[in-house]
């Protein structure tokens with residue numbers, strides 16, 4: 001049975017200590033990018049669950065320079081951490097979408113900061129082109145670069161419902177292209193999407209278990225204020241998961257993942273001010289303790305039901 005510093009799965013915390021030999025915190029940054037799913041290139045409405053902050057609700061103000069955002073992030077963490085190792089996380093909207101020269105400057109400004117040990121960029125697979133790959137390759141030769149791809153599900157019907165705006169083949173190509181230049185790929189998934197059964201979620205996880213990815217975020221579906229998802233929720237078109245249901249699902253899914261895939265997140269992180277449902281998820285400490293306790297009671301661990309086929 002695996003044991004990563006007391007956790008039954010390969011957690012991000014454990015991974016960061018292994019790689020950087022210290023506790024490492026993320027600083028959420030906003031380069032002022034937008035998203036093709038909001039600016040009209042694909043759609044104007046955004047993904048059905050996306051908040052007005054473009055899923056970057058914890059980032060600093062986009063009016064500040066990248067260096068100022070990093071300094072401000074370091075100051076706000078300084079009460080609990082006085083180390084010098086941080087990840088520059090371009091979280092808001094689509095971090096590889098926009099003027100390439102401008103993006104290159106932003107990434108280089110972040111990666112050259114002495115306290116930054118790694119650059120992580122959240123984006124869409126359809127926003128990884130040749131120019132971006134060249135820039136990422138350049139950055140990856142300075143410090144490690146991670147790309148976080150918002151996939152959410154492999155189910156094409158659900159993908160249409162959430163207005164993801166690209167087919168699975170685009171994700172597959174982005175993973176291949178990024179891996180060809182040794183960029184670590186982290187995939188965002190959402191657990192509890194409307195209409196999805198456990199078998200649908202399992203299909204997504206089993207698919208990813210065999211992809212050349214290095215990390216995964218398992219994110220509980222949140223219903224946030226001022227989203228179209230809230231309208232469907234209020235109209236009774238779906239329900240959100242209870243803590244007990246979510247725990248049961250998340251444990252079974254983690255058992256299907258190979259141990260080498262780092263688990264960056266096993267719950268949600270929605271800002272309390274705009275969270276409508278499920279409200280239990282706002283007590284993150286309690287939720288994590290509950291899930292970890294249940295792992296123990298069941299004798300569950302990452303990779304328990306994963307079998308390598310090569």
Ligand code: SF4
Pocket residue numbers: 035036037038045046047050051054055092093094124150
């Ligand atoms: S791709 Fe990301 S930023 Fe764009 S609408 Fe979807 S969730 Fe929001």
